[in-house]
Amino acid sequence: MTKATLRTWTATLLCATAASGAACKSRKSKPGDGVAAEPPATPISALEVRAVTADLTAPDAAAAYWKNVPRGLVTLMAQPMVTPRPETTTTEQITVAAVHNATHIAFRLSWKDDERSEAGRLGEFSDAVAIQFPMRELARTPVMMGAPELPVHIFHWRAQYQRDKEQGKPTMLTLYPNMSVDMYPMEFKEAAGGTVEQQEGFSPGRAEGNPQAYQKSGIDEIIAEGFSTSAVQAGHSGSAHGVWANGTWTLVLTRPLAIDGGSVIAVGSETGVAFAVWQGGKAEVGSRKSVMMSWLPTRVL
Amino acid sequence: MSKVKNWHLGREIEYPYDDHRPKRQWAIVFDLNKCIACQTCTLACKTTWTSGKGQEYMFWNNVETKPWGGYPLAWDLRILEKLGRQDWGAKGEYLGKTLIEAAPPNERVLHFFPTDEDWMYPNVGEDDCAGGTVDGGMHLDALPHDRWFFYLPRTCAHCTYPACLAACPRKAIYKREEDGIVLIDQARCKGYGECVRACPYKKSMYNPYTRISEKCIGCYPAVEQGIQPQCVVNCIGKIRVMGFISPPGQSRRDNPVDYLVHEKGLALPYYPQLGLEPNIYYIPPIHADRDYLKQMFGPRVEDAIKAYRELPDDPRAQGLLCLIGSTDRIIHKFDVKQGTAFGYDEQGAELVRVPVTETVIERAAFDSKLGAARHNTP
Numbered sequence: 051m052t053k054a055t056l057r058t059w060t061a062t063l064l065c066a067t068a069a070s071g072a073a074c075k076s077r078k079s080k081p082g083d084g085v086a087a088e089p090p091a092t093p094i095s096a097l098e099v100r101a102v103t104a105d106l107t108a109p110d111a112a113a114a115y116w117k118n119v120p121r122g123l124v125t126l127m128a129q130p131m132v133t134p135r136p137e138t139t140t141t142e143q144i145t146v147a148a149v150h151n152a153t154h155i156a157f158r159l160s161w162k163d164d165e166r167s168e169a170g171r172l173g174e175f176s177d178a179v180a181i182q183f184p185m186r187e188l189a190r191t192p193v194m195m196g197a198p199e200l201p202v203h204i205f206h207w208r209a210q211y212q213r214d215k216e217q218g219k220p221t222m223l224t225l226y227p228n229m230s231v232d233m234y235p236m237e238f239k240e241a242a243g244g245t246v247e248q249q250e251g252f253s254p255g256r257a258e259g260n261p262q263a264y265q266k267s268g269i270d271e272i273i274a275e276g277f278s279t280s281a282v283q284a285g286h287s288g289s290a291h292g293v294w295a296n297g298t299w300t301l302v303l304t305r306p307l308a309i310d311g312g313s314v315i316a317v318g319s320e321t322g323v324a325f326a327v328w329q330g331g332k333a334e335v336g337s338r339k340s341v342m343m344s345w346l347p348t349r350v351l
Numbered sequence: 352m353s354k355v356k357n358w359h360l361g362r363e364i365e366y367p368y369d370d371h372r373p374k375r376q377w378a379i380v381f382d383l384n385k386c387i388a389c390q391t392c393t394l395a396c397k398t399t400w401t402s403g404k405g406q407e408y409m410f411w412n413n414v415e416t417k418p419w420g421g422y423p424l425a426w427d428l429r430i431l432e433k434l435g436r437q438d439w440g441a442k443g444e445y446l447g448k449t450l451i452e453a454a455p456p457n458e459r460v461l462h463f464f465p466t467d468e469d470w471m472y473p474n475v476g477e478d479d480c481a482g483g484t485v486d487g488g489m490h491l492d493a494l495p496h497d498r499w500f501f502y503l504p505r506t507c508a509h510c511t512y513p514a515c516l517a518a519c520p521r522k523a524i525y526k527r528e529e530d531g532i533v534l535i536d537q538a539r540c541k542g543y544g545e546c547v548r549a550c551p552y553k554k555s556m557y558n559p560y561t562r563i564s565e566k567c568i569g570c571y572p573a574v575e576q577g578i579q580p581q582c583v584v585n586c587i588g589k590i591r592v593m594g595f596i597s598p599p600g601q602s603r604r605d606n607p608v609d610y611l612v613h614e615k616g617l618a619l620p621y622y623p624q625l626g627l628e629p630n631i632y633y634i635p636p637i638h639a640d641r642d643y644l645k646q647m648f649g650p651r652v653e654d655a656i657k658a659y660r661e662l663p664d665d666p667r668a669q670g671l672l673c674l675i676g677s678t679d680r681i682i683h684k685f686d687v688k689q690g691t692a693f694g695y696d697e698q699g700a701e702l703v704r705v706p707v708t709e710t711v712i713e714r715a716a717f718d719s720k721l722g723a724a725r726h727n728t729p
């Protein structure tokens with residue numbers, strides 16, 4: 051390969067991306083965006099989940115039942131237990147409300163984030179939130195990702211996964227609109243009658259069946275027994291929808307009260323929840339996050 | 352933090368995991384005096400491993416022109432700048448801090464995080480001596496220092512103490528027991544990019560299509576069959592040899608890599624001060640600026656250049672350099688006898704033999720038998 055050829059080759063592949071600007075970075079919000087105005091919230095040390103008569107199978111941040119539900123403020127801090135961790139706390143508070151209807155439980159969360167980030171290109175990360183439930187004894191389960199024999203059940207929503215659900219998994223061209231590529235051998239395989247498996251062989255993450263490499267349906271359901279152990283579960287029992295407007299994310303996550311092989315919440319019982327928030331625009335991902343230092347006691351009325 | 356032995360630095364260093372050297376360690380030696388930046392290695396790797404979606408920008412093997420070039424841009428300057436001035440002692444021991452030792456309390460490794468744009472100019476600075484158009488002349492004349500440059504081919508160094516592995520909070524990166532090759536588990540990685548941040552050599556790369564990270568795999572499927580990596584066997588300049596390096600105390604005189612690194616001190620690790628014990632070794636380019644070379648290869652650079660200059664008096668080393676690039680197989684042992692260099696596989700079977708000095712054959716310019724004139728092409 052001569053230098054000239056290589057240059058042209060890389061130029062076509064790469065330099066085009068520079069001109070495309072911040073296609074997938076942050077976006078300005080449209081005012082309103084379907085979220086009801088927020089009633090004031092006060093700091094809480096426990097959460098009450100009131101019963102409502104409504105369909106809770108789909109997330110709905112604007113539903114009327116939220117108007118009568120108390121909203122509590124919960125304090126978060128930079129994840130302090132394992133490195134790498136944020137230098138300072140990026141998300142200091144999250145506002146929480148919750149309702150149930152005897153089969154489902156829904157959480158309405160909101161937190162400040164100046165910049166909407168959905169990730170996509172190199173070095174970009176997504177805004178995200180996680181709600182965690184204990185799977186066994188609450189009192190013994192560590193709030194930081196559980197422990198061996200004391201698993202936790204996590205619903206992890208990412209703006210990136212929501213975009214996947216709504217618009218499909220971005221192609222390279224959506225991420226880098228001005229890029230051009232001479233050819234992908236995998237596509238020649240298709241033209242020549244190659245199988246999907248043969249094509250996926252060119253994409254190690256997909257060949258290995260890594261869920262990151264496939265279209266997401268909004269949230270990941272994860273079971274963990276301590277740091278570095280989280281494993282994404284197949285299938286989905288919960289669903290979530292987030293809206294970013296005026297520097298605030300508002301998100302509703304709903305899930306069945308009882309999930310086979312996951313966490314089970316009984317009406318009339320006391321359990322606990324915990325939240326974590328990531329600001330993609332501040333390069334937060336993985337263990338770089340804001341978390342709660344203890345479970346939020348939760349009474350399901 | 353554990354204390355582990357880093358022989359590049361002549362001292363113990365801090366590392367998050369215990370010392371555990373693999374059974375043997377993959378290594379490549381490059382003779383930088385011979386690299387011509389043809390990029391054949393780059394494309395050999397590219398066409399073999401990274402022709403898929405999300406890999407468009409990836410060069411697990413790249414060749415950059417020093418001192419200006421860098422892929423991603425200025426990777427070395429930026430990490431050196433972050434680390435700040437550090438010193439070596441008189442006996443070649445490192446007195447400074449490694450990237451793990453210098454990490455702030457909230458990080459595992461001192462690092463910089465390249466942006467998207469930083470990866471877009473893999474060939475910046477290559478042969479960039481002209482001042483724009485041809486009539487612009489040589490802009491090198493305007494530089495306030497001597498004219499020198501060299502080509503630096505780079506792969507992942509399959510470090511003994513990888514920063515990528517140390518930084519991964521999901522423990523998705525592992526170092527193979529059988530050959531020391533460092534791999535990212537493509538089923539377990541979640542694309543946090545901690546390895547992309549932490550690897551100072553920037554050899555861990557994010558794939559925006561699969562949304563997880565990837566890196567040079569040391570061509571392990573070939574290595575498992577006793578074959579050298581693609582970027583090595585396709586090297587036009589025959590400047591590279593892949594083999595297994597022993598720790599210094601266990602060096603074998605008949606192991607090509609041990610011989611070049613330990614026995615002759617000809618080949619040196621690059622930026623050893625970063626503390627990862629990288630396993631790609633370079634015979635330094637003897638005409639480049641010495642201070643620059645010292646910064647890149649450490650205090651033993653003068654000795655390595657001296658050893659290189661003495662090669663004409665060393666038939667064994669000459670023979671070994673002739674073996675480089677003469678076989679696709681991994682040479683586990685070599686020998687030089689009566690003007691011939693021999694390469695052997697692990698079982699001791701002969702792989703290749705080459706003359707240390709090629710026979711010169713003189714033939715008449717005109718071949719009367721064929722009725723044709725000969726051209727002076729080999």
Ligand code: SF4
Nearest residue numbers: 507508510514515550
């Ligand atoms: S060179 Fe970088 S990617 Fe390769 S093993 Fe070392 S730290 Fe990891």
Ligand code: SF4
Nearest residue numbers: 396412567570580582
């Ligand atoms: S060893 Fe193999 S995977 Fe690594 S750079 Fe060379 S050709 Fe590419």
Ligand code: SF4
Nearest residue numbers: 386389390392586588
């Ligand atoms: S193929 Fe060999 S000579 Fe050519 S650029 Fe690569 S290392 Fe240098």
